[in-house]
Amino acid sequence: MLKKLIVQKYGGTSVGNIEKIINVAKRIISYKNKGHDVVVVVSALGDTTDDLISLASKITRTPSERELDMLISTGEQVSVALLAMAVHKLGSEAISFTGAQVGIITDSSHTKARIIDVNARRIRQELGKGKIVIVAGFQGVNIDQEITTLGRGGSDMTAVALAKVLEAEVCEIYTDVDGVYTADPRIVKDAKKLDRISYEEMLELASLGAQVLQARSVEVASKFSVPLHVRSSFSKRRGTFITKEVSAMEEVLVSGVTLNKDEAKVTVCDVPDRPGAAARIFGTIAKGDINIDMIIQNISRTGYTDVSFTVMANDLTKTLRLMKDVVKNIGAKGVIFDKDIAKVSVVGIGMRSHSGIAAKMFKSLASKNINIEMISTSEIKISCIVRKGKGEKAMKVLHQTFGLGRK
Ligand code: ASP
Ligand code: MG
Numbered sequence: 011m012l013k014k015l016i017v018q019k020y021g022g023t024s025v026g027n028i029e030k031i032i033n034v035a036k037r038i039i040s041y042k043n044k045g046h047d048v049v050v051v052v053s054a055l056g057d058t059t060d061d062l063i064s065l066a067s068k069i070t071r072t073p074s075e076r077e078l079d080m081l082i083s084t085g086e087q088v089s090v091a092l093l094a095m096a097v098h099k100l101g102s103e104a105i106s107f108t109g110a111q112v113g114i115i116t117d118s119s120h121t122k123a124r125i126i127d128v129n130a131r132r133i134r135q136e137l138g139k140g141k142i143v144i145v146a147g148f149q150g151v152n153i154d155q156e157i158t159t160l161g162r163g164g165s166d167m168t169a170v171a172l173a174k175v176l177e178a179e180v181c182e183i184y185t186d187v188d189g190v191y192t193a194d195p196r197i198v199k200d201a202k203k204l205d206r207i208s209y210e211e212m213l214e215l216a217s218l219g220a221q222v223l224q225a226r227s228v229e230v231a232s233k234f235s236v237p238l239h240v241r242s243s244f245s246k247r248r249g250t251f252i253t254k255e256v257s258a259m260e261e262v263l264v265s266g267v268t269l270n271k272d273e274a275k276v277t278v279c280d281v282p283d284r285p286g287a288a289a290r291i292f293g294t295i296a297k298g299d300i301n302i303d304m305i306i307q308n309i310s311r312t313g314y315t316d317v318s319f320t321v322m323a324n325d326l327t328k329t330l331r332l333m334k335d336v337v338k339n340i341g342a343k344g345v346i347f348d349k350d351i352a353k354v355s356v357v358g359i360g361m362r363s364h365s366g367i368a369a370k371m372f373k374s375l376a377s378k379n380i381n382i383e384m385i386s387t388s389e390i391k392i393s394c395i396v397r398k399g400k401g402e403k404a405m406k407v408l409h410q411t412f413g414l415g416r417k
Contacts, residue, residue, distance in 0.1 A: 019169035024243035035096035054085025075120035086146035114150035123158035163224035189250030219270035280343035352401030
């Protein structure tokens with residue numbers, strides 16, 4: 011029987027150097043000594059993953075994805091071994107494992123693989139012997155024994171998957187901030203830490219660019235009701251709990267405001283207003299494995315219409331290349347782009363049961379003379395594209411308008 015099992019995940023900043031690794035070792039030992047079975051998932055030290063990717067890019071701009079996974083999965087192997095050594099040095103028992111060793115089986119989509127099965131037998135065995143088990147985040151293995159990685163930020167996914175399979179009491183996500191905030195506290199000075207937030211809201215926030223959690227991991231946590239606790243590895247304070255929605259949550263109209271400056275707008279000009287044109291444009295983009303965010307198509311008065319959409323800025327070059335052919339094929343006039351945009355969004359499950367949030371948002375932006383260029387909504391989110399230079403101002407005024415500050 012695994013009693014009071016907890017999964018703790020430590021991000022790259024929490025294990026950025028040897029001193030921090032020793033601190034993490036002390037923390038996990040303290041939980042073990044309180045009577046918990048402890049499974050720890052660790053990310054690569056500091057910026058290791060970025061550094062490895064940039065090494066590869068010095069050789070080729072288009073590395074084989076299999077080899078890229080071979081390379082970037084090494085970062086986590088370094089951190090688990092060092093952490094296990096630190097625990098030993100402090101006089102406790104621990105054992106480190108790679109993803110493959112603990113049976114994290116994924117599909118074969120290198121660099122963004124999905125977990126299809128976890129065989130945690132080895133973990134249970136070692137816990138049974140009283141050891142702290144330390145698992146490399148972000149990696150798995152496909153059925154052909156090829157090493158895969160789970161997408162950037164994928165250690166969160168490892169932690170959630172293990173918490174689900176081991177039926178952990180809680181999955182703690184340790185990072186360098188106290189929890190999830192109403193807005194980025196580096197920009198909005200009076201941003202407040204949230205005590206609790208629903209999976210759905212967290213999923214929107216993460217997808218919109220809040221850095222604390224990998225969006226896909228929140229999706230999986232939600233699906234299997236794995237309770238998440240985002241907290242700081244540098245303090246003992248309680249962080250933010252991410253759970254199923256409870257009715258009190260609906261009373262809060264807006265829980266958070268986000269800003270994303272990493273998107274670019276692409277416009278295909280003078281697209282003939284004919285069936286199949288949009289299918290051609292977006293079919294090509296889907297085949298290129300590019301994620302589209304917002305789409306706008308205007309009514310056509312002349313038989314032609316402009317189609318605009320946004321993509322992540324780092325997909326822009328590829329998108330423009332793909333659009334060149336599409337433009338020719340569908341008889342459009344050309345394609346233009348705009349990188350000077352920012353997306354500001356408000357998120358809250360209270361929106362489902364209250365109206366007027368959109369109007370309030372638009373009015374608030376207008377009051378600061380901020381022009382809205384695109385709008386998109388979901389059940390619990392409204393996003394607006396504005397000029398990049400106005401992004402932070404927009405975030406601040408919305409934070410204030412919806413009363414999210416500390417006062
Ligand atoms: N080290 C990987 C990354 O930087 C995985 C993670 O940090 O969760 O994306
Ligand atoms: Mg990292």
